[in-house]
Amino acid sequence: xxxxxxxxxxxxxxxxxxxxxxxxxxxxxxxxxxxxxxxxxxxxxxxxxxxxxxxxxxxxxxxxxxxxxxxxxxxxxxxxxxxxxxxxxxxxxxxxxxxxxxxxxxxxxxxxxxxxxxxxxxxxxxxxxxxxxxxxxxxxxxxxxxxxxxxxxxxxxxxxxxxxxxxxxxxxxxxxxxxxxxxxxxxxxxxxxxxxxxxxxxxxxxxxxxxxxxxxxxxxxxxxxxxxxxxxxxxxxxxxxxxxxxxxxxxxxxxxxxxxxxxxxxxxxxxxxxxxxxxxxxxxxxxxxxxxxxxxxxxxxxxxxxxxxxxxxxxxxxxxxxxxxxxxxxxxxxxxxxxxxxxxxxxxxxxxxxxxxxxxxxxxxxxxxxxxxxxxxxxxxx
Amino acid sequence: xxxxxxxxxxxxxxxxxxxxxxxxxxxxxxxxxxxxxxxxxxxxxxxxxxxxxxxxxxxxxxxxxxxxxxxxxxxxxxxxxxxxxxxxxxxxxxxxxxxxxxxxxxxxxxxxxxxxxxxxxxxxxxxxxxxxxxxxxxxxxxxxxxxxxxxxxxxxxxxxxxxxxxxxxxxxxxxxxxxxxxxxxxxxxxxxxxxxxxxxxxxxxxxxxxxxxxxxxxxxxxxxxxxxxxxxxxxxxxxxxxxxxxxxxxxxxxxxxxxxxxxxxxxxxxxxxxxxxxxxxxxxxxxxxxxxxxxxxxxxxxxxxxxxxxxxxxxxxxxxxxxxxxxxxxxxxxxxxxxxxxxxxxxxxxxxxxxxxxxxx
Numbered sequence: 001x002x003x004x005x006x007x008x009x010x011x012x013x014x015x016x017x018x019x020x021x022x023x024x025x026x027x028x029x030x031x032x033x034x035x036x037x038x039x040x041x042x043x044x045x046x047x048x049x050x051x052x053x054x055x056x057x058x059x060x061x062x063x064x065x066x067x068x069x070x071x072x073x074x075x076x077x078x079x080x081x082x083x084x085x086x087x088x089x090x091x092x093x094x095x096x097x098x099x100x101x102x103x104x105x106x107x108x109x110x111x112x113x114x115x116x117x118x119x120x121x122x123x124x125x126x127x128x129x130x131x132x133x134x135x136x137x138x139x140x141x142x143x144x145x146x147x148x149x150x151x152x153x154x155x156x157x158x159x160x161x162x163x164x165x166x167x168x169x170x171x172x173x174x175x176x177x178x179x180x181x182x183x184x185x186x187x188x189x190x191x192x193x194x195x196x197x198x199x200x201x202x203x204x205x206x207x208x209x210x211x212x213x214x215x216x217x218x219x220x221x222x223x224x225x226x227x228x229x230x231x232x233x234x235x236x237x238x239x240x241x242x243x244x245x246x247x248x249x250x251x252x253x254x255x256x257x258x259x260x261x262x263x264x265x266x267x268x269x270x271x272x273x274x275x276x277x278x279x280x281x282x283x284x285x286x287x288x289x290x291x292x293x294x295x296x297x298x299x300x301x302x303x304x305x306x307x308x309x310x311x312x313x314x315x316x317x318x319x320x321x322x323x324x325x326x327x328x329x330x331x332x333x334x335x336x337x338x339x340x341x342x343x344x345x346x347x348x349x350x351x352x353x354x355x356x357x358x359x360x361x362x363x364x365x366x367x368x369x370x371x372x373x374x375x376x377x378x379x380x381x382x
Numbered sequence: 383x384x385x386x387x388x389x390x391x392x393x394x395x396x397x398x399x400x401x402x403x404x405x406x407x408x409x410x411x412x413x414x415x416x417x418x419x420x421x422x423x424x425x426x427x428x429x430x431x432x433x434x435x436x437x438x439x440x441x442x443x444x445x446x447x448x449x450x451x452x453x454x455x456x457x458x459x460x461x462x463x464x465x466x467x468x469x470x471x472x473x474x475x476x477x478x479x480x481x482x483x484x485x486x487x488x489x490x491x492x493x494x495x496x497x498x499x500x501x502x503x504x505x506x507x508x509x510x511x512x513x514x515x516x517x518x519x520x521x522x523x524x525x526x527x528x529x530x531x532x533x534x535x536x537x538x539x540x541x542x543x544x545x546x547x548x549x550x551x552x553x554x555x556x557x558x559x560x561x562x563x564x565x566x567x568x569x570x571x572x573x574x575x576x577x578x579x580x581x582x583x584x585x586x587x588x589x590x591x592x593x594x595x596x597x598x599x600x601x602x603x604x605x606x607x608x609x610x611x612x613x614x615x616x617x618x619x620x621x622x623x624x625x626x627x628x629x630x631x632x633x634x635x636x637x638x639x640x641x642x643x644x645x646x647x648x649x650x651x652x653x654x655x656x657x658x659x660x661x662x663x664x665x666x667x668x669x670x671x672x673x674x675x676x677x678x679x680x681x682x683x684x685x686x687x688x689x690x691x692x693x694x695x696x697x698x699x700x701x702x703x704x705x706x707x708x709x710x711x712x713x714x715x716x717x718x719x720x721x722x723x724x725x726x727x728x729x730x731x732x733x734x735x736x737x738x739x740x741x742x743x
């Protein structure tokens with residue numbers, strides 16, 4: 001894509017997003033030809049009176065089942081058999097909600113063990129027997145991965161080390177036995193809310209853990225100690241695409257999007273480091289304001305999108321060439337999900353909007369807005 | 383042909399003037415707020431330097447008068463810090479330096495725990511460089527409040543007996559003054575220029591509005607902090623059913639100046655709201671029909687300020703003696719003001735209070 005096309009896309013997107021006053025009824029009408037999403041999504045949201053909820057929604061942001069929460073939610077994960085959705089409290093929350101998808105019922109409300117809190121992310125095992133959750137052993141300042149047995153009614157049966165501090169997003173490679181953990185490296189303690197207690201000495205890493213033994217397979221550090229690896233998405237061929245948050249000086253120019261593929265029998269030439277995705281000029285990168293909130297990959301694994309609510313931007317990345325493609329302006333964007341049946345990405349925003357982004361045709365359309373609520377950081381396909 | 387050219391030029395001129403007009407009210411807010419914010423930072427820097435001086439005078443002779451000067455100087459510096467609570471953008475955010483000024487809330491008294499080894503003399507690292515690299519709990523105004531007001535220190539006697547305490551006091555005050563100076567310079571010499579800088583790519587409408595939104599959200603977030611951190615926790619308003627009233631959850635409980643802090647937070651937020659061409663004028667520049675919401679906001683500010691005026695009994699003592707009606711009313715008043723600014727103002731002024739951008743994860 002040439003520079004001119006990139007610029008055109010940005011300007012076009014702004015026009016579509018209504019920042020120049022395009023009537024939304026028209027945008028909605030234009031969206032209809034895309035066919036309604038038939039799959040559902042899960043997201044936390046907060047209303048204008050600051051009450052918190054989790055909801056299952058359709059691709060247009062219409063809420064179906066929803067449950068009130070005691071505190072803000074963060075992200076969720078679904079079991080491979082499509083039976084359960086696990087929804088996690090935002091750090092330093094201690095609740096976990098299990099929803100049965102078929103009935104839409106709240107199956108269980110679970111609390112972490114003493115001296116632990118959730119980080120907002122988890123993953124189900126491929127055999128649907130276990131739920132893994134990123135947790136903080138805050139008295140000892142170490143990250144753990146808790147294992148909950150589904151057969152035992154989501155009982156917490158053990159924990160293993162996350163091999164770092166502040167485990168955030170976790171996920172499984174397609175072998176089902178390798179757990180990927182983004183250890184953000186930042187020490188927090190629930191007595192101090194969300195205050196970062198070790199910025200001077202923080203050390204983030206990406207860890208691959210053998211779940212059968214709990215042992216570290218490989219660990220990679222970002223190029224600067226104050227780059228905090230937080231979120232990632234995994235393609236069908238096990239490429240991990242990571243989004244980071246830089247904790248140093250706001251004027252520094254640091255890469256925030258990386259990719260990595262673990263060396264295996266099938267992949268013998270993996271570089272022993274994280275590869276920063278290229279093509280984002282320093283000036284464009286500065287607009288991200290050192291902050292990536294979510295990462296999502298396309299179903300064919302060729303593209304990724306990252307959201308930056310601080311910069312009001314979604315960036316589109318070409319994974320086959322490991323390079324930046326385009327930026328699109330979306331106010332307060334957080335959640336990203338890929339559509340099950342087409343190449344669209346669905347975006348959710350703190351201003352109550354849902355958007356559909358077609359990365360191939362480079363179109364963005366707002367399909368829903370309710371200014372009485374704010375969609376939270378993550379949107380997950382159910 | 384020339385008529386078409388003339389028409390095009392006229393349309394272009396009209397579009398240009400409309401663009402300037404729409405930019406100008408946002409720009410005028412930035413122009414108005416900038417010097418005011420620099421003045422607030424200059425005041426903080428000056429008070430922090432005064433506190434450094436007062437710590438040296440006290441350590442040269444631990445008299446009642448010098449102790450009294452020291453406590454007054456700490457309170458003035460704390461209030462100067464409270465005045466910039468709403469300025470949570472710019473250098474303080476870019477340098478991630480808020481914690482160097484104040485470590486709070488501190489529900490498990492980490493300040494005392496972290497100071498223990500240094501106060502007892504077991505840890506000799508009391509020079510300014512060591513302290514600047516030490517735990518966040520023993521830096522800034524919270525640390526100095528502990529060193530100046532904590533009852534366990536038995537202030538004057540202990541300072542006479544323990545030379546290390548004076549090193550701690552003077553060097554912590556020195557680091558604070560340096561930080562305040564750096565913050566002031568950053569605003570005066572750098573950020574104030576960037577604050578008004580026109581973007582090169584012609585996106586000034588968006589950029590100026592975004593900066594105005596950061597000013598608005600700073601005020602909203604400071605009110606949120608007053609509501610949630612400074613009042614709700616101490617009053618026992620918590621989702622946890624076991625929560626109860628706890629005066630030690632108040633900010634500045636050691637110096638019994640919690641209400642003074644809140645009062646200054648509210649007054650400073652109001653000043654930013656109605657400064658020359660501030661957020662109030664911006665709202666009215668959108669339409670005269672917003673006079674009513676503007677007045678409701680101003681009235682809500684005045685009500686909360688009145689309820690937070692320090693009286694004969696400190697907030698700490700009010701909670702201790704279960705005399706909490708006024709604090710409860712203050713909580714309601716601040717909550718009302720917070721929602722008015724967060725929801726009603728944004729809707730009327732057609733600006734955004736960002737959700738994911740401010741407190742993501």
